[in-house]
Amino acid sequence: MLGSLLLLWAGLLLLYFLWKTRRPKNFPPGPQPFPIFGNLLQLNLKNPMKDFEKLSKRYGKVYSVYFGGKPVVLLHGLQSVKEALMTRGVEFGGRPQGLLVNDINENKGVIIVNYGPSWKEQRRFAMSTLRNFGLGKLSMEERILEETSHLNSYIDKSAGQCLDPQTLFHNALSNVICAIMFGSHYNYEDQSFQSLIRMITENTKIINGPWGMLYDTIPLIRSLPLPFQKIFENRDKVKAFFQAKVTEHKETRVPGKPRDMIDCYLNEIDKRGNDGSSFDDGFMMVFLMDLFVAGTDTSSTTLRVGLLQLMMHPDVQARCQQEIDTVLGERKQVCYEDRHRMPYVQAVIHEVQRYGSVVPLSVFHATTQDTQVLGYSIPKGTMIIPNLSSVLYEEGQWKFPHDFNPSNFLNKEGEFVKPEAFVPFSLGPRMCLGEALARMELFLFFVTLLRRFQFHWPQDGGEPDLTPHFGIIQGPRPYRLGVRLRGRQSG
Structure with missing residues (x-):
């Protein structure tokens, strides 16, 4: 009797799952899902x-x-990505709900929060504040160049040796965003600074890994004492770090005279008063964490991709250095305007971003209403994954889609050109709000480093493994960076 009841129950569950995963009329096609796991077992x-x-x-x-049991629509190639994220940007501008990243951020901030008034307020504030602090202007340039000076000094001490670029560039790019957010600069060995970076890196690994996937797929296990609980412990410690900064700013700020992003946010809270807006201390904590993560991981990973490729292509590195020497001459420091006279360097940096495809699947989207793309019907609330890598490697869009080749961004006259399929920052209303900052960082860091140092693969480094490590942020596998001062041979 019990066995029959169990079989009946299992059969009903199977029928329920098959009904739930039945594709609606005119929904995009795809493989048949399995019970419980859907198509996850069919994916690596x-x-x-x-x-x-x-x-x-x-x-x-x-x-x-x-x-x-959740349907997910994937967009492949420029045509579908462009139609969804640009032509129908508002309709595809939501964020999936009920995932690990939503619970970490408590549905606040500026990256994961769903499309609506709160997101619009926070994004508008972030964009205007970054502009006011000199995004694309001299003041932001000075902040970045100050950090490149610290980085050069640190590398100088290790010239002729090998470095771990992952830690090194993470430190440097984190310091840039720290200067913007709360006006601080940290020594690369500072323990509180390293602890902050370590916790955020650990959280990223959990979100990227199998435990994050299980959390998203099987809600029943979320309260169990499993490894993904570590992410909430880290989140609370990171919030405490930022809360201490906010408390310090509240005690020392002069209203109306902001020194950094925290002061600007506090001014905004004062200005809004009790108008029912999203500006409060809770939103500010997640907003700051969003900026720190977004302003660190992608740019530091792109630098690691770039130097790895330059070690693999010493001819490209030498040509960059020749152009840098010609343009800068005896001048002590590069400036962002110099990019207009460095077409080859510009082409190399953009090829690093294209070939590296650091955010391969963008940040997941969701539909805000019933809509369509390429003739298919997509219901409201459907998770959307724009495959940005498929655009960055799309045949027909690039001269050399599968090879690292700066010629992808050069015309016959050797001038820099940017094809329409260059979408590493995504497209539409949800495109990366830090794009301008990232472009400035990458140019100033690359030029400063290449002007002073020669990068090479260590003799004892073994065979290079160029297979990327997949994740929300996709980067090269750990490697050691051989460094020499230019014009000087080191053992």
Whole structure:
């Protein structure tokens, strides 16, 4: 009797799952999902990019899979990504809800928060404040160049040796965003600074890993004492770090005379009063954490991708250095305007971003209303994954789609050009709000480093493994960076 009841119960569950995962009329096609796991068992979760490529070849530029019982639509290639994120940017401008990243951020901040009044307020504030603090102007340039000076001094001490670029560039880019947010600069060995970076890095790994996927797929396990609980412990410690900075600013600020991002946010809270807006201490904590993570991980990873490629292509490195020497001459310092006279350096930096595809699947989107893309019907609330890598490597859009080649950004006259398919910062209303900052950072860091140092693969470094480590932020596997002062041979 009990066995029959169990079989009946299992059968009902299977029927319920099959009904729940039945694709609606005119919904994008895709593989048949399995009970409980959906299509997850058909994907290599360590790096599903090749699987996504195969699915696109079979089902088209817009197709669907199931994460557990949830349908997910993937956009492949420039046409579908552009139509969804630009032409229908508001309709595809939401964020999926009920995931680990939502719970970490408590549905606040500026990156993960869903499309609506709160997001609009926070994004508008972030954009205007970054502009007012000199995004693209001299003051921001000075902040970045100050950090490049610290970085050069640190590398000088290790010239002729090998460095760990992951820690080094993470420190440097974190310091830039710290200067913007709360006016602080940290020594690279500072313990509180290293602890902050370590906790955020650990959280990123959990979100990227299998425990993050299980959290998102099986809600019943979320309260269990499993490894993903560490992410909330780290989150609370990071919030405490930023809370201490806010408390200090409240005691020392002069209203109306902001020194940094925290002062600007506090001024905004004062200005809004009790108008029912999203500006309060709780939103500010998540806002600051969003900026710190977004302003550190992508740019530092892009620098690591770039130097790895320059070590693999010493001819490209030498040509960059020749152009830098010609343009700068005896001048002590580069400036951002110099980029207009360095077409090859510009092409190399953009090729690093294209080939590295540091954010391969963008930040996941969701539909804010019933809509469509390439003729398919997409219901409101559907999770959308724009495959940015498929655009950055799309055949027909690039001269050398599968190779690292700066010629992808040069015309026949050797002038810098930027094809439409260059989308590392995504497109539309949700595109990366720190794009201008990132572009300035990458140019100033690359030029400053290449002007002073020669980078080479260490003799005892073994065979380079160029297979990327997949994740929300995709980067090269750990490697050591050989450094020499230019014009001087070191052992």
